Ligand code: SF4
C-alpha cells in the first residue's frame with residue numbers, strides 16, 4: 001500500500017501553492033482560474049506562496065458602522081477582521097496615506113494596503129475612498145483591499161471599481177434571515193434603525209447583490225464567515241455553496257471569539273465559540289465544496305508587516321509626520337524586491353516541477369491481521385518555515401496541523417497559541433500559557449517539534465498527545481507519514497467501528 | 506428641543522455625518538451636540554438620525570435625560586446580565602468569566 005503526499009500531487013497551474021514549507025495545501029488554490037491566480041499571486045493574505053515574502057498592512061480610517069453584530073462591542077475594533085478588545089488608533093485619510101507610504105518606503109516588501117475598520121469601511125465612504133485615492137496616486141503599485149459587512153456594497157461597487165481596488169472581503173454569516181436574526185440585532189437603513197429579522201433580510205439581500213455586482217465588474221471577492229456553534233455552523237455549508245456559485249474565490253471560516261469580558265451579546269449570554277476540532281470539521285466540509293483559506297491568522301486590523309508579525313509600533317504618528325518621503329526611490333526599491341521574490345518563487349516552482357515525483361511512503365501492513373481501514377490522525381508541527389520540523393515546542397507561536405490518512409498527508413490549518421491573549425493581565429486568571437497551548441492542540445494525537453521541555457512533555461502526554469522530537473530537521477510531510485506508518489505498524493490505527501464522518505474526504 | 510450626547514459615547518463617528526443640521530461635532534472626551542442647531546431632526550426625518558444609528562445604549566438622551574436607546578433595547582442583552590457585567594467591570598472582572 002502506498003501513501004502519496006496529497007498536497008504535492010495536485011497539478012496547480014502557475015501561481016498555486018507549490019511551496020509546502022508553509023503548510024500550504026493545493027486544494028486551496030488549484031481550482032482557481034489563471035487570471036485570478038495572477039491577481040492573487042503577490043497578495044500575502046491569499047497566496048500561500050506570497051505570504052512569506054510580501055508584507056501587508058491595515059490602516060484604521062473607518063470608525064463608523066451601520067449594523068450591529070452580536071459578537072461585536074463597538075468600543076473596540078470590528079470583530080470581523082480583528083481580535084476583539086483591540087482598539088486601534090484612528091487616522092485621518094491624510095495620516096493613513098502618509099503612514100502607508102512611510103511603511104512602504106521602510107519595508108520594500110509592502111504590497112497590500114487594507115482598510116477593515118475599526119467599523120465598516122463602506123459606512124465611511126469618504127474617508128475610505130479618500131485614502132485609496134491618495135494611494136492610487138502616489139503608490140500605484142500597492143494593491144488595495146477593503147473589508148465590509150456588505151450593507152453598502154451594491155452602492156459602492158462603481159466607486160470601488162474606479163479606484164481599482166481588486167480585493168473585497170465580505171463577511172457573510174448567513175443567507176437565511178431567520179439565522180440572521182440571531183446574529184444581527186439591527187441595521188441602519190434608509191435613515192431608520194431596522195431590528196430583527198427584517199433588518200437581517202435586508203443585510204443578506206445587500207450582501208448577495210454586492211457580491212454579484214463585484215463579480216460582474218471583475219472585482220475579486222473573498223468571503224469571511226464567523227462560525228457560531230448552534231447558530232450558523234450547519235448553515236455555513238449552504239453559505240459556502242451559495243457564495244461559490246456566485247463566484248467568490250475564497251471562503252474563509254473563522255471561529256467566533258466570545259468572552260464575557262468583551263461585553264458583547266454573545267459574550268454575556270454565554271454563547272461559546274467552536275473548538276478547534278469543530279472548526280476544522282466545518283472547514284473540511286466546506287472545502288469539499290470550495291476553496292478555503294486555511295492560513296488566515298485573524299490579524300489585527302492595524303497590523304503592519306509580514307503575516308504573523310506586527311511592526312506597527314515602529315511607525316508612530318510623530319515619526320510618520322516628520323518622515324521625508326522619496327516616492328520614486330521607494331517605488332524602485334519595491335519593484336526590485338518584487339522582481340527578486342518573483343524570480344525566487346519561479347525558480348522554486350521550476351525546481352519542483354523538475355524534481356522526481358514526491359516520495360511515496362509505503363506502509364508495512366504485515367503487522368495487521370486484516371485489511372481494515374486505518375483511521376486518519378491529526379498531527380501538529382512546530383516549524384519556523386522552510387518545510388522542516390525546526391522549532392522548539394516552547395517557542396512555537398503557532399502550530400501547523402496536518403492530517404495523515406491512508407490517502408496521504410494534507411494540511412488542515414494553523415493553530416495559534418496566543419489567539420486570545422499574549423500577556424496575562426487582560427485575560428483573567430484562567431490558564432497558564434502552557435495549558436492554553438495544550439488546549440490549542442485538542443484533537444491532535446502527535447506533536448512534532450525539534451525539541452521539547454520536560455514539563456510540556458508531561459502535560460501533553462496527560463492530554464493524550466504524544467510529543468515527538470525524533471524528526472527534527474526532517475521534511476514535514478515525510479515525517480508525518482513516517483510517524484503515521486509507525487502508528488499503523490503498532491496497530492494503533494485500526495478504525496473504530498464507526499469511523500468519524502468528516503474523515504471520508 | 507435638542508438631544509444630548511453623554512459620556513457613554515465611544516466616539517465611533519457614526520452619528521456625525523448623518524445630522525441634517527451639522528449639529529454634531531467631535532470633541533474631547535466625547536462627541537457633542539450643539540443645542541442651538543439640533544432640531545431632533547423635526548421636518549427632516551421621522552427618527553432622530555443620531556439616535557437611530559448610535560450603537561451605544563444610553564449614549565444619547567433627550568432634554569429630560571431619558572435615553573433614546575435604553576439599556577437592552579439595541580443589544581437585546583437581558584438587563585440582569587448587563588448589570589452583572591457592569592458590576593464585574595467595577596472590580597472583579599475575573600470572576601464572571603469563570604462561572
Ligand atoms: S460589522 Fe464589524 S464593526 Fe460593525 S457591528 Fe459587525 S463586527 Fe462590529
Ligand code: SF4
Pocket residue numbers: 507508523524525526527528529538542543544545546553554555556
Ligand atoms: S437629533 Fe437630528 S438634528 Fe439633533 S443632533 Fe441628532 S441628527 Fe442632528
Ligand code: SF4
Pocket residue numbers: 510513514515516517518519520521536555558559560561564565
Ligand atoms: S454614534 Fe453614539 S457612540 Fe458613536 S459617536 Fe455618536 S454618540 Fe458617540
